[in-house]
Amino acid sequence: MTYTRSEENCLKAIFTITEQGEHGGSTTAIAAQLRTKASSVTEMVKRLSEKGLVDHKPYHGVLLTEPGNRIATRVIRRHRLWETFLVNHLNFRWDEVHDLAEQLEHIDSDELHDRLDKFMDHPKFDPHGDPIPDKDGRMIDMAGALPLAEVPKDTLVHIVGVKDSSPAFLKLLDGLGLKLGTQLTVNRRFEYDNSVEVSSRFRNGLLLNEQVSRNLTVKPL
């Protein structure tokens, strides 16, 4: 089965809206997300519902069914793979790639995206630090994740992503012995320049400046 661009975009919007929080997305909210009108969403949702991709309880929101969720996740995967490719291989900046990825995500081919994934060595995060679903739709759980800059003192966290995936930043992290999965404890925070002092298993009292701590996404353990 293959879906139109509008159908894919609608499913993606519902996914995004319902991601956090258990209640469905209202047609109004979906319309806002898609920069379209509620009446247009009504028609779209009706068709998606007939295809068994969403469950719609008027006034209680739209929810994705399992097949609907699979398709939405696939679109998100494609979007994030393309963003990663554009930034890491074509040297776009991370803030330039969204609209292009919005176009590329609708290219109809699993084979293409799986090969692109492989070409990039199965990246786990896109340039914005968002997790990339694998071909089965599984991705690193970001619930509760936040920038290291916002972690309270004496909290054990582990690194789950980076907001900046420039070679320069990744080289810096490498030099500090920090990578995905590294466990850290925040020892102190300095109000003066918003720097944080952290300790890892391998290194104590590592001082990280604000820029670094903002671009490291971590999750409490």
Next chain:
Amino acid sequence: MTYTRSEENCLKAIFTITEQGEHGGSTTAIAAQLRTKASSVTEMVKRLSEKGLVDHKPYHGVLLTEPGNRIATRVIRRHRLWETFLVNHLNFRWDEVHDLAEQLEHIDSDELHDRLDKFMDHPKFDPHGDPIPDKDGRMIDMAGALPLAEVPKDTLVHIVGVKDSSPAFLKLLDGLGLKLGTQLTVNRRFEYDNSVEVSSRFRNGLLLNEQVSRNLTVKPL
């Protein structure tokens, strides 16, 4: 200005049909190329004509105007760039990439395609041996080009393309001292196995088997 997928496809079809031969493409021929119906082409051509992209003289064919030609060439450039990327970087076979490139060629961004071009080091030919237009629409003139396998004896030619751009084939050519622009003379052709003996400025009596001579595109000088 931005054009719809159908408009771009129609312009591309007209380009392809009118490429060799000076008379315009009939609506019937365009319809066949697009796997659509003549009546649909009539409407499409009417709109393209209103936008100044084509010149239509009924019963005498449709011709591209200069702006129309620019857009058609751009679509061809994009198509061939993507085919090259898919084969050389994502390891697709050259016979698998057409339909994917048909989709990718409509991604609306000059910047993307210029960067893709740069990423691949400005390739001059796609995996099928067709020339890739540069960003100004210029490309190597293929009029009169043919496979080395079909060149008559004692003819001076130069290499203008390769049909197979696999690393293995390119490595072989490199090893034989053959590259784009190399001038060759065909000395002999052996009916036994369809091999050809050629001479270049640097090497005499080089025997090339049928597979190699079929995959080398040359042009008489």
Next chain:
DNA sequence: GATATAATTTAGCTATACCTAAATATGGGT
């Protein structure tokens, strides 16, 4: 120069995907 054959266009229909404006239905607060 008439005319038949083939190319072309017109007319009218379908589907997607939007829109605005009007009508309708409902859940939460009183």
Next chain:
DNA sequence: ACCCATATTTAGGTATAGCTAAATTATATC
């Protein structure tokens, strides 16, 4: 239990992009 502000749907319209079938038109042949 009622009501109204708000969410939702319906009705009717637009544009793109196809289709079939019928009507028209021009070229080339006789």
